[in-house]
Structure formats: C-alpha cells, structure tokens
Amino acid sequence: MKIMKSFKLTKTLYSFIFVLIFWYLLHISVKTAAIPSPYETIVNFVEIFPQKLSLHLGASMGRVFLALGISIVLGSMIGIWTGISPKADSMISPLVYLLYPIPKIAFLPILMILFGLGDLPKILLIVIIIIFQFTMAARDGVKEIPRELTYSVKSLGLTKPQMYLHLVIPAILPKIITTARISLGAAVSVLFFAENFATTYGIGYFIMNQWAMVNYKEMFSGILALSLAGFVIFLIIDLIENIVCKWVQQGRQE
C-alpha cells in the first residue's frame, strides 16, 4: 500500500513537471504576452491568490459542488426508481434519451430570464447538463443486480428499506462515483461559460475579465487556479471512492 502511494506521488510529480516543461516551451516558442512563463505566473498566482483569486475560485467551487451534489442525489434517485419499476422505466427512459443529447448549454439565457442573474441559473444549467448521466448510471446499476442476489436478500427476511441500503446503494455507488469523475469536466466547462454573464465573483468571470484588461499574467493565474481546483476535486472523488467503495478497490488489487 505504501509503495503504491509513493508510486502514485512520483507519477503525479512527473506529470506536473511534464506540463511545466510543455508550458515553458510554448512560452519561448510562441513569444506572445498571452502565454507568460510558468515562473512569472506562479509568482503572480501566489501573490494574488489570498486576496483575490481565492474569492473567485471559492464562489465557483461552491457552485460546482452544489450542482454535483444535486445531480448525484436527484439523478440517482430517479435512476433507482427507473431501475426498479418497469413502469417508471417506460415513462422516464424515453424522456432521458430525448433530452440528454440536446445541447442544453444554449438554455442559459432562458434560465437567466426565469431565475434571475444570481447563482441559481448557473447551478441549474450544470444540473440539467450532467444529471442525465447519473440517472442512467443508477438505472443500469440497479438493472445489473443479479436476480439471485435479490432472492437471497429477500430470503433473509429483510424489509424494503433495508434492501435499498444493503443491496441497491452498494450496487450503484461505484458507478455513481465514476460518473461523478466524468461529469466533473463537463460541470467545470459549463460553469466557466455561465460565469461569463452577469457575474461578479467566479473564476470564469475572473479569467475573461483579465483577458479583456490585457492582464495576461493574472489571466493565466486564473487558468492555473481552475486547473488546480479541478485536480483537487478529482483527488477528493478518489478519496471518497476509497472510503465508501473499499471493496471495489480490494477486488482490483487481487
């Protein structure tokens, strides 16, 4: 386990160095102020993070976490329901298939008209884009539970809520976490877009605003902050997986 961890650490370090080298090469070859050197950027990042950047980043991350949380809970609940009840499946699944491929990002103006200019339309936009993945993951997870496993839980005389707790939720949890990992990228991208409109705090706003003010160093610090935040959330999801899906990890190590 210890060896695994240090191995992972060196891998992370290696990829950081790789990105830095690539960035630096880009900086010296392109020779434009739009790509400041890594060194300058990091110095600037450290300088502006406590007072400025952290506020923007905090606002953005709050929105992402809220949107992810709502999508996971609501999406999974709908998914479990569709997985268990054939009637719900025949009603909801076609709806999901119809709505999922629609580029809902275009609905931002409508959401802003309906729900004002605050956090709500931004969070809602992310939710309506990523919730479908959670619904489908949960539904498929429930459907994949072997019939015999259901029998054996029933044969122990367990009640319905106990079945959900010990059979259904453990069955869908690994899928939900994988989906969270995949949806995270989409959530951050959508947020970046949404924060370009009628926003005063948010990393998307910060980056675009610095661009408009031709302050490329700070713009890049913003990009760096967003990337680091994404990385940290990824690690958090890994950590949660290690805690709640221990048994999956153990199986993999076999």
Add this chain to the structure above:
Amino acid sequence: MTAQIVVKNLHKYFGKLEVLKGIDIEINKGEVICVIGPSGSGKSTFLRCLNRLEEPTDGEIVVDGETITAPGTDINKIRRHIGMVFQQFNLFPHLSAKQNIMMAPLELKIKNKKEAEEKALELLDRVGLSEKADVMPRQLSGGQQQRVAIARALAMEPDIMLFDEPTSALDPEMVGEVLAVMKELASMGMTMVVVTHEMGFARDAADRVIFMDEGIIMEEAVPEEMFTNPKNPRTSEFLNKVLTT
C-alpha cells in the same frame, strides 16, 4: 405428528407456461429431502415457492401450522425462519465474511452487536472459516463463499433450510467442503430441502429423495430404493444418465 411443511396442489405459471403442475408433499421436522430431476423440471421453482420468492399461482403451503400462501401473511417474518442458500453464493460484496453473517440479525434487531458478533464467529468456526472472519468475499474461494452463505442463513437461527443447487457453481475440488457442512447440519436435526445434482449426497444424507420431472413429483422414495430400484421408467432413465457420466 403433523408435518412441518405441507404443500397442497401447488401450481405455478410463468405467463402461459405451467412450470409446476400440482405438487403435494409433506415434510416432517428434521427430515432431509433431496429433490433431483433434469433441468427445467421445476425443482428450483418448487423450492422458491416454499418461502414465496416465487408466488404460487394456485395451491396451499403451510409452514409450522401457518398458511403462508394466505393473503395478508407477513412473508418477511416467515422467511426469517427459513434459511436459503443459492447456487451463486450471493454474499454482500461490500461486507466482510463476519459482517455478512451479522447483517440480517442486526438489521432486524434480533440480536445486539455483541451477540451477533459472537454468533457469527461461532458459525464461522462451525463451517471451518474462523480465520477468515474479516476477509472480503472477493478474496474467498467459491467453496469458502458458499460456506459463509450457509453461515449467514444459519445466523437467523432458522427451523428450515432450503438449498438450491448449492454446489453447482463450484469447482469440483470445493464441492466436498460444502457438502460436509450440509451433512453436519443434517445430522443435527435441521429440516432441509435440497435441490441437488450430487447423487452421492442424496444417497448418504437424505431421508427421502424426490424425483421431479415436467412440473410434477414423478417418484418419491428412500434413497436406497430410489437409487437401486426406481419404479418410474423416467426416474431410471434420468438416474442412468447422471450416474454414468
């Protein structure tokens, strides 16, 4: 003496297909019944009707004097007295061997944590897996998983145990260890209904053997008679096939 399980005129349809065509049987307390027969004969369906994992279409099942097919029966309560072991071991993948065994008694508040744990360790010892208490199912062999599954069913202190081809999914070298646990259980006076292809087990451990085919009980006899002198031509045909291969 009244029988512990009484099945009267049991019918089961899957859509239009009639899988059980009128089963009548009485099983006494402490009796070990082995149900044999070709696949598709309705053996497993019959077994699953006994704790209503399959809803009987028609007929009556009485367990310990209670008609479990009557409307309004709290089937969960009855299932707690009827342990069941399946072909696939069906352990909870997210719980250790010990936790698997403790789960039902704890959840149903039949035992407190300490009692449940003591019982689990005692049962693990009984199935010869004391040292595997904290191991996760994925790290156990098939035979070990099945023995944990038996222990899990026993943790509810059932009066009746149902086995649905408990050794069919096992590698051959692991069949023996599971059958040994079942034999011990039989010798302790547990009422058992075992659907099996292990003719050796049926011969050694059963009080009565039932041959099912096409949804009915074709023949029922003590093992001696069933295996040496079957009355029904279908029985001898089946036995010839399974005993020569």
